[in-house]
Amino acid sequence: MTQLPPGLADFLDRADWSGADIAPLPGDASFRRYFRVTRGEDQAMLMHAPPPHEDPAPFLHVARWLNANAMRAPAILAQEADAGWVLTEDFGDDRMRDWLDGNPQDEVPAYEAAVSALAALHRLPPGPFAAYDMATYQREAALLTEWYCPAHGLDVDAQAYSAAWQEVLSPVVSRQSPGVTVLRDYHAENIMLLGGKASTPQGLIDFQDALVGHPAYDLVSLLQDARRDVAPELEHAMLLHYVDAAGGVDDAFLADYATLGAQRNAKIVGIFTRLNRRDGKPRYLAMIPRVWALLERDLAHPALGPVARWFDANIPEDLRTANGAFGT
Structure with missing residues (x-):
């Protein structure tokens, strides 16, 4: 069973996603980890980019600029950048x-x-x-x-x-x-x-x-x-x-x-x-x-x-x- 990062459930509680199912997703070439969270018919993507190896602040900065300029970045649903947590819109699986x-x-x-x-x-x-x-x-x-x-x-x-x-x-x-x-x-x-x-x-x-x-x-x-x-x-x-x-x-x-x-x-x-x-x-x-x-x-x-x-x-x-x- 995959070990979930400490603090994940607490962050979801603060983001009003308590009780959601959590499914780890394959990672990339970084220290970031990704999880799909599901609650009823709602889905979101959870990124854990923990310091000191990662800092989600640049992601948040660029995402907001892209969306403000009609480019299709995922919407930010909740974030605690200092702890490396970002909850975003789920774009699905069709890469x-x-x-x-x-x-x-x-x-x-x-x-x-x-x-x-x-x-x-x-x-x-x-x-x-x-x-x-x-x-x-x-x-x-x-x-x-x-x-x-x-x-x-x-x-x-x-x-x-x-x-x-x-x-x-x-x-x-x-x-x-x-x-x-x-x-x-x-x-x-x-x-x-x-x-x-x-x-x-x-x-x-x-x-x-x-x-x-x-x-x-x-x-x-x-x-x-x-x-x-x-x-x-x-x-x-x-x-x-x-x-x-x-x-x-x-x-x-x-x-x-x-x-x-x-x-x-x-x-x-x-x-x-x-x-x-x-x-x-x-x-x-x-x-x-x-x-x-x-x-x-x-x-x-x-x-x-x-x-x-x-x-x-x-x-x-x-x-x-x-x-x-x-x-x-």
């Missing part, structure tokens, strides 16, 4: 990824709806969030040299790695002002199909790390998904759909898309390795070959020249293939 596993014929309309929602977000003024600045991009990219490279016993030139990213990211940063709200983890596992069909409104979850940055970031997060194969043909079609839904993009957009794709995929390789080595979560290792394949595609873009040359000089080819790319 976009799970739905498409059983309904592959709905892939195009599901992605069209997700891209259209992203374009709608980008038409809004940027939210009251911190900037996605160079220091943040660099810190994320460095996860590859901090975790993946040591896992394979590689002694790499970390200073040259940072310099290469500085060179390729500088024009991206200069072009992202005034910026858009970037949810930072916008992919098929974090999009809920609220009506149980691909064409229905889509709910947003896992957005607590939102920043103000480049419109290509969440798009590449969706279309170069670490957890789900997206065919290059579908990626290209959805890029065109975004251009149409956004009313056009500038000439540098595709270069920035590739650059941010490479930055994000390098970060994810590092994060998935860290999840295994530090947090004892080896299941993410199986996704690393997919991420490496996406990273290689991005590195082929001319805008990534300095970073691509660093990879060629520092990462052996046999570690950049489907069979050799696991972080140990």
Whole structure:
């Protein structure tokens, strides 16, 4: 039987949900835990994000901004942020990824709806969030040299790695002002199909790390998904759909898309390795070959020249293939 966190029942009592049935749900790559609470015909989602590892205040801040701007985040029903408790509207079980596993014929309309929602977000003024600045991009990219490279016993030139990213990211940063709200983890596992069909409104979850940055970031997060194969043909079609839904993009957009794709995929390789080595979560290792394949595609873009040359000089080819790319 799953051990419930201390204080859960008391929080539900204070939230006027006493006596509800409590069902634990699978967690994510964090210290957060989730529970579905049911009382009669009413259901809600309970998140436990306990300090010091977690802080639900950013989630609450972003959720309120999204809902105030007609974006579909879960409504907040009750919260005690200092203790890590948040009770929200329940979006159900139809994650976009799970739905498409059983309904592959709905892939195009599901992605069209997700891209259209992203374009709608980008038409809004940027939210009251911190900037996605160079220091943040660099810190994320460095996860590859901090975790993946040591896992394979590689002694790499970390200073040259940072310099290469500085060179390729500088024009991206200069072009992202005034910026858009970037949810930072916008992919098929974090999009809920609220009506149980691909064409229905889509709910947003896992957005607590939102920043103000480049419109290509969440798009590449969706279309170069670490957890789900997206065919290059579908990626290209959805890029065109975004251009149409956004009313056009500038000439540098595709270069920035590739650059941010490479930055994000390098970060994810590092994060998935860290999840295994530090947090004892080896299941993410199986996704690393997919991420490496996406990273290689991005590195082929001319805008990534300095970073691509660093990879060629520092990462052996046999570690950049489907069979050799696991972080140990």
